[in-house]
Amino acid sequence: MNLQHVLLRRFSILLILLFSCSHSMFAQDIAAGKALFMGKCASCHNVLKDGTGPAxxxxxxxxxxxxxxxxQAWINNPAAYMAKDPYTQGLKAKYGSMMTGFAEITLADVDNIVAYINDAAIVKVAPAAASGQAPEGDQNAVLFGIISLVLGVIALILMQVNSNLKRMSDEADGLKTPAPIPFYRRKSNIALMSIAFFVFGGFMVAKGAIGMGRQKDYQPEQPIYYSHKVxxxxxQINCLYCHGNAWESKHAAIPSTNVCMNCHKAISTYEKGPKLFDEEGKEINGTAEIAKLYKYAGFxxxxPNQWDPSKAKPIEWVKIHNLPDHVYFxxxxHVRAGNVQCQSCHGEITAMDEVKQVADLSMGWCINCHRETKVNFNYDSTGGNKFYSLYEKFHNDIRNGKMDSVKVKDIGGLECQKCHY
Amino acid sequence: MKRISIFFGVLTTAVVLIGCSNVRRDPGTVYMPDMSYSRAYETYASTEALTQAGVNYTATPVSGTIARGEMAAYPYKNDSAGYAMSASVKNPLDVAAVDLKEAERLYLVNCGICHGKKLDGNGPLWNDGNGPYPSKPIALVGDAKYEAMAEGTMFHSLTYGKNAMGSYASQLSTKQRWMVITYVKSKQGAKAAAAAADSTAKSM
Structure with missing residues (x-):
């Protein structure tokens, strides 16, 4: 009887011990915690950073x-918990919004979620993410320049040596040679040089004159190092997310600060992308550039909850693609009716850190494209480009096989008044 | 003397060549500035001179006015009372007549980067936690809370922003916002069952 009693008591103690340990030792499942966290918490909470809710x-x-x-009590019913708890009342005041309740969360779920949070909080040292390389620049061009300069000097010296040797051998043979004329006084040389000078000079003058007023390769420094590549x-942010006006108006438009802040309210550091360099090869601190944006936005x-967007100051970006006032564009x-891709004129913008003007935006460049580009004339009841539906004759000609395609020039793409008026 | 001049000639050429950068930071000059630069105020031109001259210039529409073709303004304020009232607002568009292709384009341009092409809350900015965005965008399809959310509440959040999301009133007109909501609702009804089946398959 006594023995039995002792055994029973020991067994029950063991059972209780086992039961109480099960939370902390066995049941914590990080993977399950992660799934729960991603499903229910991650919209407002980040493990490491403050978001809508605290880190x-x-x-x-x-x-x-x-x-x-x-x-668990707090997560199940935040409103009821907060009513008698000043700490969580303070949280609501700080973050500005009330936490959503999740009544279905069990104690085991809480254990799992906390296990995941503790696991994710240990910052794993990433193996030196994508070690960027400084852009090589025009090292090669400089090298070639120096090599050709050295070769030219050697050639000059050799010519001098050659003429000296000839004179010496002539003297040894007893031949009398006229006093040598330096090469820069020789008439044939002078004539040759002046022709070369005029051809080269003329070419450079013409090139400079044509290039005047054009800004190909213009790549100004911007107030914030904004990388289109990133x-x-x-x-993969769509061009039209920021430049949405390109779809609706004459101007592609520069986004106002609030559009930047749509994402940068939450993204305050640059850490996951590759290293950034400006065109001079200087490394750029992305987080410091985001801090510049915050200064403009007054954020x-x-x-974050005290931010007043109406107090933001505009960022004075430098306009790169300038057309003269006498051209209408x-x-x-182009984008909406003509279905032209942004990259057709602006180049591989998705690969540019600092944007550079790729096309020269000359009239010849415009006209050339208007001569070659086929207009998307196809449409039927299901869709297609209905913008050109009023060109009935062309549609009939295509249907009858008289034309195979319509180019921009056929619909007035070469008329002066289309762009100059 | 001659040697020295040659030496210096070579040195200057080398310095000029090395000093040359092919980064063009200067826009250059134009032939006829009066034909190149507009005398009228251009988009984004500074209006400071006008202000200094005492000319009244308003960059924003007069408050309370509605642009031609624009729909009537949303009646509720950006506060918790307005948020609660928003559920009663009905979509003013004729849902059957909405151009869903255009609505989809608007969604993909403006919302897809976070909420995902499939409306599953996994756009490129989140990318299963590998993107730069620190909090997970909500899944518009497959999450019972957002499946059940009233159109008006969605409109309220889209207009004023909610939690981490900013206001889209400057990027989408009232009509465009309702079009996007029509698109989201059209996806929610049809795909809810399939998405649920998919997620249970994944968890098992």
């Missing part, structure tokens, strides 16, 4: 959250 790193050291039952290339990342006509 969850080290949450067990805060308030009473080491006790997961308290945490935004439009790596992160304090440590106090309309983005919407």
């Amino acid at each position: 969850l790193k080290g949450l067990e050291e805060r308030h009473k959250w080491a006790d997961h039952k308290e945490l 935004h439009a290339g790596i992160n 304090d990342p440590s106090n 309309n983005h919407a006509q």
Whole structure:
């Protein structure tokens, strides 16, 4: 009887021990915690950074959250929990919005989520992410220049040596030679040089004169180092997200600061992309560039809820593609009606850190494209480009096989008044 | 003397060649500035001179006015009371007549980067947590809360922004915002079952 009693008591103690340990030792499943976190928490919480809600790193050291039952009570019904808890009332005041309740979260779920948070909070040292290389620049051109300069000097010296040797041998033979005329006084040389000078000079003058007023390769320094490669290339943001006016108006438009802040309210650091360099090869600190944006926007990342967008100051970007005032150009006509890709005129913008003008924007360049580009005339009841539906004759000609395609020049793409008026 | 001049000639050429950069930071000059630069105020030109001259210039529309062709303004304010009221606002568009292709384009341009091409909350900015965005965008399809969300509430959030999301009122007109919501709702109804089946398959 006594023995039985002792055994029973020992067994029950063991059982209780086992049960109480099960939370902390066996049931913590990081993978399950991650799935729950991503599904329910991640929209507002980040492990490492403050977002809509606070960063969850080290949450067990805060308030009473080491006790997961308290945490569960808060998650299950934040409104009821907050009513008698000043700490969470302070959280709401700081972050400006009330946490959504998740009544279905069990104690085991809380354990799993916390296990995931503690795991994710340990910053894993990434193996030196994509070590960028400084752009090579025009090292080769300089090298070739120096080599040809050295070769030219050697050639001159050899010519001098040659003529000296000839004179010496002539003297040895007893031949009398006239006093040598230096090469720059020889008439044939002077004639040759002046012709070369005029041809080269004329070419350079003509080239300079044609290039005047054109800005091909213009690549100004911008107030903020904004990389199109990072935004439009790596992160695949559509051109029209920021330059939406290109679809609707003459101007492609520069986004106002609030469009930048749509994402940068949350993205305050640059850490996952490749290293950035400006055209001079100087490394750029992406996070510092984002801080410049915050200055313009009047945004304090440590106090995001106090941001007042109406106090933002415009960023004075430098316009790169300038057309003279006597030319009319309309983005919407090209992008929306003509289905022209942005890259056709602006080059591989998704690969440019600092944007550079790729086309010379000369009239010859415009006209050439208008001569060669086929207009997307196809449309039927299901879709296609209906913009050109009023060119009835061309549609009939295509149908009857008289024409195979319509080019921009056929619909007035070469008329002066289309662009100059 | 001659040697020295040659030496210096070579040196200057070398310095000029090395000093040359092919980065063009200067726009250059134009032939006829009066034909190149507009005398009228161009888009984004500074209007400071006007202000200094005492000329009244407003960059924003007069408050309370509605542009031609634009729909009536949204009646509720950006506060919790407005958010609660928003559920009662109905989509003013004729849903059957909405050009869903254009609505899809608007969604992909403006929303897809976060909420994903498939509306699953996994756009390139999140990219399963590998993108730069620190919080997970919500899944518009497959999440019961957002499947059940009223159109008006979506419109309220789209107009004023909600949590991490900013306001899209400057990028999308009232009509375009309703078009996007029509598109999202059209996807939610049809795909909800399939998405749910997919997620259970994944978790198993």
